[in-house]
Amino acid sequence: MAWFKKQRKPIEPPDKQSRVPEGLWAKCPSCGQIIYNKDLVASLSVCTKCGHHFRISAADRLRALFDGSWTEYDRGLTSTDPLKFTDTKPYHQRLDASIAATGLNDAVIAATGRINGTETSVAAMEYSFIGGSMGVVVGEKITRAIERAIAGRLPLIIICCSGGARMMEGALSLMQMAKISGALARLDRAGLPYISVLTDPTTGGVTASFAMLGDLNIAEPKALIGFAGPRVIEQTIRQTLPEGFQRSEFLLEHGMLDMIVDRREMKDVITRVLRFGMPMRTSALQATVQPLLAEAAAADQ
Numbered sequence: 001m002a003w004f005k006k007q008r009k010p011i012e013p014p015d016k017q018s019r020v021p022e023g024l025w026a027k028c029p030s031c032g033q034i035i036y037n038k039d040l041v042a043s044l045s046v047c048t049k050c051g052h053h054f055r056i057s058a059a060d061r062l063r064a065l066f067d068g069s070w071t072e073y074d075r076g077l078t079s080t081d082p083l084k085f086t087d088t089k090p091y092h093q094r095l096d097a098s099i100a101a102t103g104l105n106d107a108v109i110a111a112t113g114r115i116n117g118t119e120t121s122v123a124a125m126e127y128s129f130i131g132g133s134m135g136v137v138v139g140e141k142i143t144r145a146i147e148r149a150i151a152g153r154l155p156l157i158i159i160c161c162s163g164g165a166r167m168m169e170g171a172l173s174l175m176q177m178a179k180i181s182g183a184l185a186r187l188d189r190a191g192l193p194y195i196s197v198l199t200d201p202t203t204g205g206v207t208a209s210f211a212m213l214g215d216l217n218i219a220e221p222k223a224l225i226g227f228a229g230p231r232v233i234e235q236t237i238r239q240t241l242p243e244g245f246q247r248s249e250f251l252l253e254h255g256m257l258d259m260i261v262d263r264r265e266m267k268d269v270i271t272r273v274l275r276f277g278m279p280m281r282t283s284a285l286q287a288t289v290q291p292l293l294a295e296a297a298a299a300d301q
């Protein structure tokens, strides 16, 4: 049974054909500049005139971050629709449509690769997969990415882009907040750095858990970051919210973020942070391995 029913038909799109071939140019929604798509790709989808950051896919994020190819993990994990949930249409249909549209099986890509030479475990969220929502699969893949970082003594980066928990998986999706936070605590105890990159938008249960738990929380300019939407907050506190509320700049000013970094400089900044955060890597490894080697040598004699 459907929970909600649409009474009216949606408005039909105009059938007038555009004379401009699709996909050749893009218009900046902020300044109106018409940008050649090739130029946009070259500038990592940042408007060359006003610096507006277009939304990009998880794969493009990894491409911008890693030196070359990367190793992807847990690609095959898919949701089993445990609640057999139906809203305007069955959840399994939504899943199938998103899988067909994005080529991914859920809203995150987990990978390891080199960032200017430093091997790193990265999880990048995909907004076009049901709003980048965090269900059981997203929770599991991110948790495994953290565990991979601990096992391999790697730094961790999570690129957040999400509408929050996935309501079609109910309480099971909310449990992912605690699961991921627990894994991050283990990463912290292992003395490994975690960088959270918050992009437009990062909201709901993702903000309320791992997005804000980074040793360093870095946001892209003007990204929407918040827990509940501004309308809900206004209704609850019965006050008008200030200008620019829930944007990166506002959050930085109020101590919720460590820095705001332009996407074109993100890799350089992350490289510097990783070199600062992982200086003991070789010596720490030796300190762990040497007693084991000595033990093995003693056992041989």
Ligand SMILES: [Zn+2]
Residues within 6 Å of the ligand: 028, 029, 030, 031, 032, 033, 047, 048, 049, 050, 051, 052
């Ligand atoms: Zn612009």
